[in-house]
Amino acid sequence: MELRKNSGAIKWALILLCFVFLAVFLLLPLFYIVITALRDGISGYINAITDEYALKAVWLTVQATLWAVIINTIFGISAAWLLTKYSFRGKKILSTFIDLPVTVSPIIAGLIYVLTFGRQGVLYDYLDPLGIQIIFAVPGIVLATIFVTFPFISRELIPVLTAQGVDEEEAAALMGAGTFTIFRKVTLPHIKWALLYGVVLCTARAMGEFGAVSVLSGHLRGKTNTLPLYIELLYQGYDFTGAFASSSILVVMAVIVLILRLIIEKKGKKELDNKK
Amino acid sequence: MSDSINRSDSYVELRNINKHFKDFHATKDANISIKKGKLVALLGPSGSGKTTILRMIAGLEQPDSGEILIDGKVVNNVPGSERGIGFVFQSYALFRYQTVYENIAFGLRVKKVPEKEIKKRVSELLTLISCEGLENRYPSQLSGGQRQRVAFARALAPNPQILLLDEPFAAIDAKVRLELRTWLKEMITKIGITSIFVTHDQDEAIEVADEIIVTNQGRVEQSGTPQELYSRPKTEFVAKFLGNSTVVQNFERFKYFEKQDEDVTAILRPEFVSIYKKDENVQFVRSVEEATVEDIIFRGSNMEIKVKLHGNLISALRSINDPIIEVGEKVNVFIYRLFVISRDKVELIHNLSLKQETVVI
Numbered sequence: 347m348e349l350r351k352n353s354g355a356i357k358w359a360l361i362l363l364c365f366v367f368l369a370v371f372l373l374l375p376l377f378y379i380v381i382t383a384l385r386d387g388i389s390g391y392i393n394a395i396t397d398e399y400a401l402k403a404v405w406l407t408v409q410a411t412l413w414a415v416i417i418n419t420i421f422g423i424s425a426a427w428l429l430t431k432y433s434f435r436g437k438k439i440l441s442t443f444i445d446l447p448v449t450v451s452p453i454i455a456g457l458i459y460v461l462t463f464g465r466q467g468v469l470y471d472y473l474d475p476l477g478i479q480i481i482f483a484v485p486g487i488v489l490a491t492i493f494v495t496f497p498f499i500s501r502e503l504i505p506v507l508t509a510q511g512v513d514e515e516e517a518a519a520l521m522g523a524g525t526f527t528i529f530r531k532v533t534l535p536h537i538k539w540a541l542l543y544g545v546v547l548c549t550a551r552a553m554g555e556f557g558a559v560s561v562l563s564g565h566l567r568g569k570t571n572t573l574p575l576y577i578e579l580l581y582q583g584y585d586f587t588g589a590f591a592s593s594s595i596l597v598v599m600a601v602i603v604l605i606l607r608l609i610i611e612k613k614g615k616k617e618l619d620n621k622k
Numbered sequence: 623m624s625d626s627i628n629r630s631d632s633y634v635e636l637r638n639i640n641k642h643f644k645d646f647h648a649t650k651d652a653n654i655s656i657k658k659g660k661l662v663a664l665l666g667p668s669g670s671g672k673t674t675i676l677r678m679i680a681g682l683e684q685p686d687s688g689e690i691l692i693d694g695k696v697v698n699n700v701p702g703s704e705r706g707i708g709f710v711f712q713s714y715a716l717f718r719y720q721t722v723y724e725n726i727a728f729g730l731r732v733k734k735v736p737e738k739e740i741k742k743r744v745s746e747l748l749t750l751i752s753c754e755g756l757e758n759r760y761p762s763q764l765s766g767g768q769r770q771r772v773a774f775a776r777a778l779a780p781n782p783q784i785l786l787l788d789e790p791f792a793a794i795d796a797k798v799r800l801e802l803r804t805w806l807k808e809m810i811t812k813i814g815i816t817s818i819f820v821t822h823d824q825d826e827a828i829e830v831a832d833e834i835i836v837t838n839q840g841r842v843e844q845s846g847t848p849q850e851l852y853s854r855p856k857t858e859f860v861a862k863f864l865g866n867s868t869v870v871q872n873f874e875r876f877k878y879f880e881k882q883d884e885d886v887t888a889i890l891r892p893e894f895v896s897i898y899k900k901d902e903n904v905q906f907v908r909s910v911e912e913a914t915v916e917d918i919i920f921r922g923s924n925m926e927i928k929v930k931l932h933g934n935l936i937s938a939l940r941s942i943n944d945p946i947i948e949v950g951e952k953v954n955v956f957i958y959r960l961f962v963i964s965r966d967k968v969e970l971i972h973n974l975s976l977k978q979e980t981v982v983i
Contacts, residue, residue: 511713513711513715514716514717514718516682516709516711516715517709517715517717517776518728518732519702520680520681520682520702520703520707520709521703521728521729521732522703522729522733522780523703523728523732531720531728532717532719536718536719
C-alpha cells in the first residue's frame with residue numbers, strides 16, 4: 347500500500363537514477379570513443395580501421411565467434427534436451443557444471459587451458475607430434491571463447507523446454523515419429539526464439555571476450571590477436587586514434603547484436619502470446 | 623484381486639505387472655483383462671497407479687515384471703508406436719505450432735500415407751468431431767471442448783485398435799464435461815474401438831464405462847460392471863470409495879442389526895436409509911428409530927438430510943416433493959441394509975425386521 351501511495355515520486359526518482367547512471371557510465375564513454383576515434387579526422391579513422399592488422403583482428407574475432415556459436419548451439423541444444431526430457435543420476439551436478447564458466451574468472455579459464463594443452467600440460471606430448479598447436483594459436487582462442495560462452499544457449503532453452511513438458515514429444519513418439527522428426531516438427535518450433543536469443547547473447551559475449559583469450563593468444567599481431575586484444579595493444583602503444591577507431595568497430599557490432607536482440611525478443615513474445 | 627471377466631477372450635491383458643519409481647511401488651501385481659470392443663474405466667484416487675497402468679499399456683513406461691498382452695501377443699518389447707494404440711493425453715498434448723489439420727494428419731504423415739488419403743481421412747474425422755471449418759486454426763484458438771475432440775481425432779487418425787485416454791475430462795469445465803462424456807461414449811460405441819480411460823471421478827466412470835477397474839495404492843481392487851461394483855463391492859476400499867459412503871463403528875446398536883465379531887465396521891450409503899416425519903405413515907413401524915436432524919443440504923433435485931443416530935452422522939435423500947423436514951426435528955429413521963466389513967471381506971446385511979415381516983405375512 348505504501349508503495350502505491352508514493353508511486354509518483356518514487357517512479358520519477360527511479361527513472362532519473364537509471365538515466366543518470368546510464369548517461370555517466372555508458373553513454374558518455376561511448377561518446378568519448380567516437381570523439382577520440384575521429385580526433386585525426388575521417389581519413390585517420392578510415393586508415394585506422396582499414397589497417398591490415400585491424401582487419402585481421404576483426405576476421406579472427408568473427409571466426410572465434412562463429413565457432414563458439416556453432417559449437418555452443420549444438421552443445422546447448424543437446425544439454426537442454428537432456429536435462430529437460432530425461433531423468434538420470436547426476437543430473438543436478440551436470441546442470442551446475444554447465445553454469446561454472448559464468449562464475450569462474452576468464453583469466454582462470456585461460457590458465458586452465460594453458461595448463462592442459464601447454465608445454466607442461468598432460469596432453470601436449472600427444473598433440474605436439476600430431477602437429478596440433480592449441481595455445482598461442484587460433485584453436486586456443488576458439489577454445490577460450492567457447493568456454494566463456496558455454497552456458498548461454500542452454501540456459502535460454504532449459505526454461506522453455508521445462509515449461510513445454512514431454513507430452514507433445516510422447517504423443518509424436520506414440521504415433522511413430524522418430525527422434526529427428528520429433529525435434530524438427532515439435533521441439534524446434536517451440537524453442538526457435540529462445541534459441542535465437544541465446545545465439546545473440548552468445549555472439550555478444552564471444553565478440554567482446556578479453557581475459558581468457560588474452561592468456562591463450564600469445565598476442566601475435568596479425569595471427570592470434572582478436573579485436574579486443576588488438577585494441578589493448580594499440581592503446582598500450584599510445585595509438586589512441588587507432589585504439590578508439592577499432593573500438594568503434596566493436597561498438598557497431600554490439601549495437602547490431604542489440605538491435606537483433608530487440609527484434610527477436612519482440613517477435614518471440616508475439617508468437618508466444620498467439621500460440622499459448 | 624477379483625476376476626469376474628473370462629480370461630480367454632480378453633483383448634488387452636496385464637499379468638502380474640509390477641512397476642517401481644525409485645522406492646515407490648506404483649503398480650503391485652496387477653492383473654487386468656479387457657475384452658475387445660469394451661469401454662473400460664480405470665478408477666481410483668490420485669496416486670493409486672491408474673495412469674501408470676495406462677502408460678504401461680501404451681508403452682510409455684516399462685513394467686519391472688509381468689507381461690502385457692494385446693490380442694494374445696506379449697508386447698513388452700514392442701515399442702508403443704507399433705502396438706496399434708491411440709493415446710489422448712490429459713493435457714491433450716496437441717502440437718501447438720501446427721494447425722488442427724496438421725495435428726490430425728501427423729500420425730498419417732509419419733506412416734507415409736499418400737497426401738490424397740490423408741486429406742480424405744482428416745476431413746472424415748473433422749466431420750466426426752463436428753469441427754469442420756476449423757482445420758486452419760491453431761490449438762490455442764480452440765475452446766477446451768474442441769481441443770479435446772481434436773486430440774481424440776488425432777489419436778484415431780491412424781486407425782488404432784485400442785484407444786487410451788488419460789483423465790479425458792479433467793481439464794474441461796463442469797457443464798461441457800457432461801456433454802463431452804455423453805459424446806465420447808457415443809463416439810466410442812459407434813466406432814467400436816476397445817477403449818480404456820483413466821478417471822478419479824466415480825460418477826464419470828459409472829456413467830460412461832461398460833466396465834470399471836478400481837485401483838488403490840497400486841493394486842487392482844476389483845473389476846466388473848458399474849452395477850456389480852456398486853451393489854457387490856468385494857473389498858473395504860471399493861465399498862467406501864463408491865457411493866456417498868459413511869463409516870459406522872457401532873452398527874450393532876441399530877435396531878434389528880445383530881452384532882457380528884469384534885472390530886468390525888459398517889458402511890452406510892444414503893440409499894440404504896429412509897427418513898420419515900413423525901406423522902408420516904411408515905411400513906415398518908416397529909423397526910424405526912428416532913433421530914434428530916442435524917443438517918439439511920439442498921441438492922437441487924433432492925435434499926440430503928443428515929441425522930444423528932447413536933453418535934453417527936447418517937445421510938439420507940428425500941424428494942423435494944415430500945413433506946418438509948427442518949433442522950432439529952425428531953424424525954423416524956429406517957435402515958434397510960448396510961455393508962459389514964470384517965477382515966477385508968464385505969458382506970451385505972439386511973435389516974432383520976424385513977425378514978420377520980415377510981414371515982408374518
